[in-house]
Amino acid sequence: MSLSRFLVKRSLQGLFVIWGVITVVFGLRFISPGDPANVLLPPDVDPEVRAEVIAELGLNEPLYVQYWDFISGIPLGELGNSLVTRTPVAARVLAKLPATLELAIAATIVAIVIAIPLGVISATRRHQPADYGATVFSLVGISTPNFWLGVMLIIVLAVQFDLFPTSQRPIGVDGIVLLFVSGSLGEAVNGLTTWLWHITLPAVTLGTYFTALITRLTRSGMLDQLGQTYVRASRAKGLPETLVRYKHALRNTLIPVITVIGLQLGTLIGGAVITEAVFAWPGLGTLIINSINARDWPVLQGSLIVVAVGFVLVNILVDALYAYVNPQVAYD
């Protein structure tokens, strides 16, 4: 099967999953005890007003009509209105998305930049102090709840030593870009430092689990690859050890690591939700938690759809990347 046919097939599967996600999210409302109208209205409200609100929300329509209304709006970016603020959900979700993406990308960068060299060092210096250190770090890293790690970082680095702020996101990348485009270079640089200063602790908090995980995978993958005959054959033909390790062994190690990173992006987004809660980071996670506390189901549903669809799309991308870097993939 060619790469393009594989991608078409993979995208069709992705579409199916997206449909499933939307349907599950639609169904979520029906497991909730109580009536959405109760969120909007005091319990002792006039039954007529109540009926009116229910009609306005479309809750008295037959189920299939409600389902159709729900699903048909989504391709147009229509996610309904918040029960609380009565504003479009899509706009609110979009407004919160950059903060979460920034956090997730920063954490991924932290993880990759630290983990891959650490895993390689660990594998090439087996049974040496560096290896033991990396092994213990990765074991503890995958076992540490990131919200607690965040609290610890705040207590030590923000409260005790006052090196970082405890929370908040006074400026985002979008803001910095705007400053830059508008020509105020000095302010843009200022904004960038502020941003970096504020995102460091959340990014480390979110990235630690991934750093540990990728270190682990890189180490075991590297050990596996370095034991392969082709490594010995590369040495036999006189290649420099650097070339053997990095061009040959590491490249083959990273191919499966990429897939795992793709699969773990869900965990990354889950982690982002709770990291946002720790650092009062105004992203999707905070939006989701607030919407649950306010019983604002449309906002919750919209956020879930955005998160899950994003996850599916990223996974298709990762698969494509995998197929691109690995000539052996059978595309099935």
Added chain:
Amino acid sequence: MISERTLRNLRRELRRSLLAKIGIVVVVFILLMAVFAPFISPYSPGKQNLDEARLPPVGFSTAETREVTKMENGSVVIEGGEVVTEERTVYTNATAAHPLGTDGNGRDILSRVIYGARTSILVGIFGTSLAALIGVLVGLTAGYYRGRVDDVLMRSADIMLAFPSLVLAIALVGVWGQAQAPIPDPFVVTGLAPAFRSALGFTTGMPDTVVLPGTVIVVVALVNWVWFARVARGEALSIREEEYVKAARALGASDGWTVLRHVLPNAITPILVLATIQVAAIILLESALSFLGFSGADVSWGFDIALGRQYQSTAWWISTIPGLAIVITVVGLNLVGDWLRDALDPGIEGEGGV
């Protein structure tokens, strides 16, 4: 089901690996702590004493600058009709009565850590069992029947996987509410623990129920069954091609019988390894839900970390200690998981985490 050879591999790997030994010791220790909480806990986890709030753990003391009434010769100093105050550093010392200190309401942290283990272990074990039950059922069915059944089941698994597990768990618990089932604590109800405690002169008044966080257990299972389904399906797909399975079917054995008698026992090893790792993942998930206040648990490590946040600048230990308990437990479980995986080599990677 578990062959002599498997046991031999387990023993050999255990002899060889210090980390595996540490893991087993930690897990057994935490399990014993959870089971025998009413015997060993110094106080009831809910017992408040506001006079002893925020005592530091043994080995630490706190210095706090407070405004206090100025005293001279045992009497309050009054100048110009006003009570004079002065700034004074107040030292709070640890007491042996609360070795790990107390929280913001003066509850003993050690007791809360011991009782918190119960919540984690209950959710970990019941949640994993339920997830395994659903996942193995789905996975074996999909792998055994293949074809359309497989497609439908595994595509629904894909749909579940599209949701980040923590996000889905938050949404489900948030939407569903927090059903909890108080079940009687056998040691307290039978009078065993109280008798033991009064004989040794311990404080009494241990809670007589264990709270089973029902919704949380169901939700973590719903979120995590997919991993079991994947592993069980893979095993079923390969085992069904084995000659003895074909022979059994040729002899007219029913599908259900074949799966139970032949496929399941051979799939059990990778499922056990996965289960160990999943207990760790589910404990982390529970602590995250509790931290966010969605689990409804009021004795839980995650919940205590959240409670300690308001004292993060004055009493660091309130958040720190329960977190350490989580880390130690999960490290132990991961070590045991690594041990099983290295010894049994079922070819699966660990999944999940917070």
Added chain:
Amino acid sequence: MAEPILKIRDLSTSFFTEEGKVNAVDSVTFDVEDGEIFGIVGESGSGKSVTALSVIDLIDSPGRVTGGEVWYRNADLAEEFRGSRPEAVDGDFVDVRRLPKGVRRSLRGPSFSMIFQDAMSSFNPSITVGEQIAEAVEVQRRARANPRRTRSRTQGYGLGSAILDTFLPNRDYVSNKSMDRAVELLDQVGIPDPEDRAEEYPHQFSGGMLQRAMIAQALAGEPDILVADEPTTALDVTIQAQILNLLRDLQEQEGMSILMITHNLGVIARMCDRVGVMYAGEIVERGPLGDIFENPVHPYTQGLLGSVPDIDDPSDRLEPITGNVPSLLESEMPNACYFADRCPKAMTDCMTRIPEYDLDGRHSVRCVLAEREYDEADALEQEVMADD
């Protein structure tokens, strides 16, 4: 008699495992002469592959070459190190083991090269065959351009180069010239359409073709000595013959020497000029092919030859050697001939370590029978093997 290109003296290699020290190669001595094929034959576990890897200095942890010398004839190197490392030089010969690490590494390719049993796992699955061969060409091209650099720790290719090569797609280790040479080499080993095949990945090759490609890769540095570790074991019989013919032709064309490692006496008979028989980490008998096949002295060699069917005499019963190869764990090795417990002619004299006896300057054997006749009166009480 041709002059040796390689003189191995008392080479020993051990593996330091959890169970203890395993002496995989124990004081092995042999010569490889100019332009000859020297064969090492033995059962699996006899240490023949480890010997090959020890010669080319590719033993990985937990193994280590623990002693002995690898004298390699190279007048230039001898001249270079005569002053600085006199202990490593003897006439035109240098002891590779006593040369600096960087120099040792730089010998792989132009002096020693190796082909392996399983070609499929000896190529990196994610890089084209042509590029992998071109790498072997390129490394020599760079070495010629800058020999000093080639002997440095990184061989002039540091982490910086590795990172740049990974992230900049147009930066390639391999030059076009080397690619062209790789195609020539593929052509030389008889691969049809070499230009197209060079662009293919290992999994697109058949086993025999890939084995040819591996030979091409080993030839890239124009080695003096090619170490061939079971080069045909993984192949079909018809392909085996093709590969062996190819090796023989190339050896004649290039004038190189081959150290052939195999468990297959047929391969030895067909290819080798001289042969060493390995058992339990030792060479128990070595000499010219004819002597070993016609006139074996060591009972193990006799047993090995007796276990091959004779096509001319199908009525002849095959005689297997009873028992198993010993574990080679140092703590369990007897202070006796290692073969004594399986030997049909074991005598009381065998209960001590046996030296190597020289029979006629060409044929030597590690067995008391070199000096005396078998005497039943002296026969060693053999315990009856219960477990076979």
